[in-house]
Amino acid sequence: MNYTLTAEQKLEIYYWMTLTRTFDERMVNLYRQGRGLGGAFSQRGHEAISVAVGYALEPEDIVAPMHRDLGTYMLRGTTPRRVFANLLGRETGITRGRDANLHGAGDMSLGIIGFISHLPLSLPVALGAAMSFRYRNEPRVALTFCGDGSASAGLFHETVNMAALYNAPYVLILENNQYAYSTPVSKQTRVTDLAERAGGYGIPGVIVDGNDVEAVYAAVKEAIEQARAGGGPSLVETKTMRMLGHAIHDGAEYVPRELLAEWEAKDPVVRFAQKLVESGVTDRDELDEIDHRAAAEIEDAIDYAEASPFPDPATVEEGVYAE
Ligand SMILES: Cc1ncc(C[n+]2csc(CCOP(=O)(O)OP(=O)(O)O)c2C)c(N)n1
Ligand SMILES: [Mg+2]
Secondary structure, eight states: OOOOOOHHHHHHHHHHHHHHHHHHHHHHHHHHTTOOOSOOOOOTTOHHHHHHHHHHSOTTSEEEOOTTOHHHHHHTTOOHHHHHHHHTTOTTSTTTTSOSSSBTOOBGGGTBOOBOSSTTTHHHHHHHHHHHHHHTTOOOOEEEEEETTGGGSHHHHHHHHHHHHTTOSEEEEEEEOSEETTEEGGGTOSOSOGGGGGGGGTSOEEEEETTOHHHHHHHHHHHHHHHHTTOOOEEEEEEOOOOSOSSTTOOOTTSOHHHHHHHHTTOHHHHHHHHHHHTTSOOHHHHHHHHHHHHHHHHHHHHHHHHSOOOOGGGTTTTOOOO
């Protein structure tokens, strides 16, 4: 199938990408000013992936995102207000201030399984959702994400094998951002293209430029619709670069500067903006207007979060399922 986007859809995607980028830049600033609270994982470099995936999913599908998939959370309806409130530990956040992070930030009314911190535990949980769709004969897909580091854990292999064996409507996005904390991919495996692993389990493995939003959209849409039609699972390896440290406290001094410079030149947001102008979809003025709209939404989210109350300590046992 040919999954090309209309001019209107491209501008919509640009809006979500600039919203994700602006959210990230403001989040990093806030933490550097001492106004942050929990852990914060930068999204820089991952915007094309998380936005394209969120755009490719249908409302009835289920997604289990990781910590660098903010665009997907937002596209499914998690507002910047709720995410910022979560990061600042407020009652109005997704976890009602229980976790000042993206961990556990699920909302099943939006089809989002909360991110499970223990990597890669989201993989088998999302597979369970996919199998329930299959058993009920529902044309729905479960999609989940996995990092290069997470793909080195045994559970990755067990889950992909089982998904393949049962022909589950399951899509796995492998975000290869070159590092797992301070460990480069070359120190985890002799394999360069992690998508090759799919062949070992008898499913398709596709490699896509993770900084090209249109390419990611086309590859992911194809994988989703194939799974929906009963064609079984696939793995999409999106190659990108984690442009900042693992989390806000990490200066990433161990990452060669030349490698960052190489990827900076391929920045997914800048590149898409240039493409939109060069191909005549829009002009710089309209993109500036979209940037301003996104910036205003993020400022509103920060104001909302900072004005929100912390949870009442008396409610600490609410939502605890074991004692
Ligand atoms: C079982 C387990 N071990 C260690 C950690 C700590 N940890 C959190 S993120 C991370 C690196 C993950 O790397 P990757 O999967 O490549 O994702 P990225 O952070 O690069 O997006 C580690 C080691 C964890 N969350 N779970
Ligand atoms: Mg990684």
